[in-house]
Amino acid sequence: MAVTLADVARRAGTSTAVVSYVMNDGPRPVAAATRERVLAAAAELGYRPNRIARALRARVSGVVGLVLADASNPYFAALARHIEQALESHGKLTLLGNAGFDPERQRQLAERFLDAQVDGLAVVSSDGGLDVATRAAAAGVPAVYVHHRPDRARTPLVAADNEASVHAAVEHLRWHGHRRIAFLTGPDDVGPVGERRRAWQEAVAPHEREPRLLRCDFSRAAAAALVQRLAAEDMLPRAVIVATDEQAIGVLSGASAAGLAVPDRLAVISCDGAPESAYTAPSLTVVAQPLEAMARYAVDLLFDRAAPPPALHAPLIPRRSCGCVVPAAGPPG
Amino acid sequence: MAVTLADVARRAGTSTAVVSYVMNDGPRPVAAATRERVLAAAAELGYRPNRIARALRARVSGVVGLVLADASNPYFAALARHIEQALESHGKLTLLGNAGFDPERQRQLAERFLDAQVDGLAVVSSDGGLDVATRAAAAGVPAVYVHHRPDRARTPLVAADNEASVHAAVEHLRWHGHRRIAFLTGPDDVGPVGERRRAWQEAVAPHEREPRLLRCDFSRAAAAALVQRLAAEDMLPRAVIVATDEQAIGVLSGASAAGLAVPDRLAVISCDGAPESAYTAPSLTVVAQPLEAMARYAVDLLFDRAAPPPALHAPLIPRRSCGCVVPAAGPPG
DNA sequence: CTGAAAGCGCTTACAG
DNA sequence: CTGAAAGCGCTTACAG
Numbered sequence: 001m002a003v004t005l006a007d008v009a010r011r012a013g014t015s016t017a018v019v020s021y022v023m024n025d026g027p028r029p030v031a032a033a034t035r036e037r038v039l040a041a042a043a044e045l046g047y048r049p050n051r052i053a054r055a056l057r058a059r060v061s062g063v064v065g066l067v068l069a070d071a072s073n074p075y076f077a078a079l080a081r082h083i084e085q086a087l088e089s090h091g092k093l094t095l096l097g098n099a100g101f102d103p104e105r106q107r108q109l110a111e112r113f114l115d116a117q118v119d120g121l122a123v124v125s126s127d128g129g130l131d132v133a134t135r136a137a138a139a140g141v142p143a144v145y146v147h148h149r150p151d152r153a154r155t156p157l158v159a160a161d162n163e164a165s166v167h168a169a170v171e172h173l174r175w176h177g178h179r180r181i182a183f184l185t186g187p188d189d190v191g192p193v194g195e196r197r198r199a200w201q202e203a204v205a206p207h208e209r210e211p212r213l214l215r216c217d218f219s220r221a222a223a224a225a226l227v228q229r230l231a232a233e234d235m236l237p238r239a240v241i242v243a244t245d246e247q248a249i250g251v252l253s254g255a256s257a258a259g260l261a262v263p264d265r266l267a268v269i270s271c272d273g274a275p276e277s278a279y280t281a282p283s284l285t286v287v288a289q290p291l292e293a294m295a296r297y298a299v300d301l302l303f304d305r306a307a308p309p310p311a312l313h314a315p316l317i318p319r320r321s322c323g324c325v326v327p328a329a330g331p332p333g
Numbered sequence: 334m335a336v337t338l339a340d341v342a343r344r345a346g347t348s349t350a351v352v353s354y355v356m357n358d359g360p361r362p363v364a365a366a367t368r369e370r371v372l373a374a375a376a377e378l379g380y381r382p383n384r385i386a387r388a389l390r391a392r393v394s395g396v397v398g399l400v401l402a403d404a405s406n407p408y409f410a411a412l413a414r415h416i417e418q419a420l421e422s423h424g425k426l427t428l429l430g431n432a433g434f435d436p437e438r439q440r441q442l443a444e445r446f447l448d449a450q451v452d453g454l455a456v457v458s459s460d461g462g463l464d465v466a467t468r469a470a471a472a473g474v475p476a477v478y479v480h481h482r483p484d485r486a487r488t489p490l491v492a493a494d495n496e497a498s499v500h501a502a503v504e505h506l507r508w509h510g511h512r513r514i515a516f517l518t519g520p521d522d523v524g525p526v527g528e529r530r531r532a533w534q535e536a537v538a539p540h541e542r543e544p545r546l547l548r549c550d551f552s553r554a555a556a557a558a559l560v561q562r563l564a565a566e567d568m569l570p571r572a573v574i575v576a577t578d579e580q581a582i583g584v585l586s587g588a589s590a591a592g593l594a595v596p597d598r599l600a601v602i603s604c605d606g607a608p609e610s611a612y613t614a615p616s617l618t619v620v621a622q623p624l625e626a627m628a629r630y631a632v633d634l635l636f637d638r639a640a641p642p643p644a645l646h647a648p649l650i651p652r653r654s655c656g657c658v659v660p661a662a663g664p665p666g
Numbered sequence: 667c668t669g670a671a672a673g674c675g676c677t678t679a680c681a682g
Numbered sequence: 683c684t685g686a687a688a689g690c691g692c693t694t695a696c697a698g
Contacts, residue, residue, distance in 0.1 A: 002472070002691095004690095004691055004692085005691065005692060005693095006691075006692095014668075014669080015668065015669045015670075016669090016670095016691090016692080016693085017668070017669065017670085017671095017693080017694075018667085018668060018669080020692070020693060020694085021667095021668095021693095024693085027693090027694080028667075028668085028694090029667065030667070030668085031667060031668085034667080034668080048444075048447070048448055049448060049691090049692080050389075050448070050450060050690090050691055050692070051448045051449045051450065051692095052385055052388045052389050052394060052449065052450045052690090052691080052692090053389050053674090053690070053691035053692035053693090054691080054692055054693075055385045055674095055692090056383075056385045056386050056389050056673095056674050056675065056676085056690090056691080056692070056693095057673075057674050057691080057692045057693045057694080058674085058692080058693060058694090059674075061385060062449070063428070063449070071410075071413075071414045071417075072411075072414065072608065074407070074609070077404075077410055078405075080404075081404045081405065081431060084404070084429060084430075084431055085431070088430075093428055093430070093445060093446075093449060094428065094429050094430070095396070095426055095427065095428055095429075096417060096427050096428075096429040097417075097421075097426070097427070098414060098417055098418070111381075112426060113426075114381070115381055115382060115383070115384045116384045116385065116395070116396070116426060117383060117384065117385045139335065220611075220612040221612075224612065249612050250612060252614045253612040253613065253614050253616065255614070256614030256615050256616075257614075257615070257616070257653070275405065276407070276609070278553075279553040279554075279557065279582050279583060279586040280586065280613070280614065281585045281586050281588070281589030281590075281613065281614040282589050282590070283586065283589075283590070320590070335675095337674095337675055337676085338675065338676060338677095339675075339676095347684075347685085348684065348685045348686075349675090349676080349677090349685090349686095350677080350678075350684070350685065350686085350687095351683085351684060351685080353676070353677060353678085354677095354683095354684095357677085360677090360678080361678090361683075361684085362683065363683070363684085364683060364684085367683080367684080382675090382676080383674090383675055383676070384676095385674090385675080385676090386674070386675035386676035386677090386690090387675080387676055387677075388676090388690095389674090389675080389676070389677095389689095389690050389691065389692085390675080390676045390677045390678080390689075390690050391676080391677060391678090391690085392690075
């Protein structure tokens with residue numbers, strides 16, 4: 001059916017070895033005239049190399065597995081896009097799997113990717129994830145965690161400097177005149193979100209006797225419901241740092257539904273800073289995770305065996321939800 | 334290095350054929366005792382089948398290519414998630430490629446996927462896309478377009494009934510008392526967005542002498558800027574149907590920045606209805622594309638060679654941006 | 667610089 | 683029910 005290397009060799013009157021050398025520009029040299037004949041034959045026949053056959057023999061599939069803790073989360077989704085793009089610039093195809101926050105599915109995906117002979121494995125994990133990368137190491141496949149690394153895993157991690165970014169957020173709200181700065185996070189303090197929570201605690205402890213810590217599930221719905229409840233009870237803080245975009249968007253949604261003005265009645269800063277956060281109403285002030293840099297470092301780590309980078313800087317991007325006056329709806333950056 | 338079928342056969346004292354029959358439950362029967370020995374040997378050695386080798390021999394890779402017109406668009410991203418999930422339930426892995434609205438990249442991705450011997454190709458195209466699926470057909474690989482099919486392509490398409498859904502949106506705004514209903518769409522009228530625009534025209538033509546058609550790029554930034562400009566010129570309509578979520582979110586963002594109340598001053602209905610639309614401020618009334626059904630039909634089409642489905646129903650989901658009073662921030666449905 | 671041949675790890679007729 | 687062997691389409695020593 002399909003045209004094979006052997007067909008091209010026959011047509012060009014040469015061996016399959018030579019055709020392979022021409023197609024791959026090596027590893028042996030080929031005479032210019034022979035090369036021309038091979039190229040012509042390949043073009044005439046419409047030859048397309050079978051990557052599966054190549055993968056089996058050369059032990060390089062050209063494919064990398066990307067395991068996502070949850071694809072519905074815009075922050076993870078944005079990270080995934082950047083990783084896919086970084087992989088493409090390394091000539092790799094991306095096998096994508098969405099675990100939907102299910103650790104067992106995360107593990108299964110990683111194993112199926114390994115069975116598919118991926119050249120590397122990138123895992124965008126959230127807390128609660130199993131250590132899937134260690135099995136990759138056992139199979140001799142390079143792996144990297146992005147955003148979060150499960151306990152006891154030794155695979156390299158690429159992540160931002162959560163401590164510095166939360167400190168910047170606290171300072172910024174204080175500059176706006178807020179003396180009490182609450183923090184909204186998820187049910188527990190694992191992983192990056194835990195670091196953010198601890199950084200907040202550290203930053204407010206010298207100034208506030210009873211820092212206000214709020215918790216709800218990591219979802220828009222939960223955060224919206226929480227804000228509406230607190231509004232009804234007149235228990236809302238005046239300024240809050242929110243651990244994740246998902247919750248921050250929920251906060252804005254709940255505030256809108258409760259008729260609460262942001263930032264006048266409630267100032268908000270979020271800690272993910274996915275592109276979506278620029279077009280909320282009002283636009284969300286964030287400390288933006290450096291998604292592109294994270295993706296690039298992760299992929300470099302996979303293939304250039306570079307050293308793990310230091311924690312990456314997450315810049316504060318002032319928009320309207322903190323009280324800054326900025327041109328609305330500009331480019332997200 | 335890795336354990337192979339031959340290793341298992343040796344350990345179990347049988348042939349590779351039998352091991353293969355056991356691993357795949359066929360196609361030949363195996364005596365129960367033999368099967369036990371094989372299973373035990375495989376477990377002891379930690380055997381994991383090499384999918385690449387299987388793919389080469391059996392001509393089935395277990396992988397499907399998914400070409401996305403643009404992954405940054407939450408509507409396309411949501412569609413991609415559902416397709417990935419539908420593929421997983423068919424036991425297929427997903428090779429994901431993001432064309433970033435570049436037709437040439439879309440073509441390249443499709444070809445690389447075909448070279449990788451995918452078992453099928455799903456293309457979530459936008460207007461301007463080249464016909465990449467026809468090349469799949471030439472290679473004997475089943476393909477399907479989702480959302481939009483380029484001109485002259487003969488590959489099956491799975492899409493929603495845009496006409497009916499826009500008619501429902503017009504009726505709904507009329508029910509809210511609006512007599513003039515504007516429409517905001519992109520620079521031209523190709524594909525599904527073109528159908529939506531024509532359906533609007535049809536629906537308002539009998540009632541409005543000069544229906545108001547607005548255009549801007551398919552981005553949040555462009556729609557936000559347009560709304561702010563119109564607000565400054567006091568040229569804003571009172572009710573608008575927006576062709577895409579991206580633009581609708583931009584409209585809300587621009588309205589917020591201009592201090593314009595939605596829905597009181599401007600009622601909005603959007604036509605994609607990705608999950609994100611439920612948590613805008615205010616929550617967005619949408620005619621929701623049936624993403625899950627679209628994904629399921631598309632995947633069934635690929636593997637069960639089912640007949641192309643009729644245009645799918647897109648239900649109107651009343652939220653707050655049209656003027657309805659609904660519990661805010663409920664589940665997105 | 668080129669060709670004949672082995673081999674990647676499987677599946678699958680074929681023969682028994 | 684089982685085994686010996688061919689072959690999927692490539693790459694890569696090896697010999698010339």
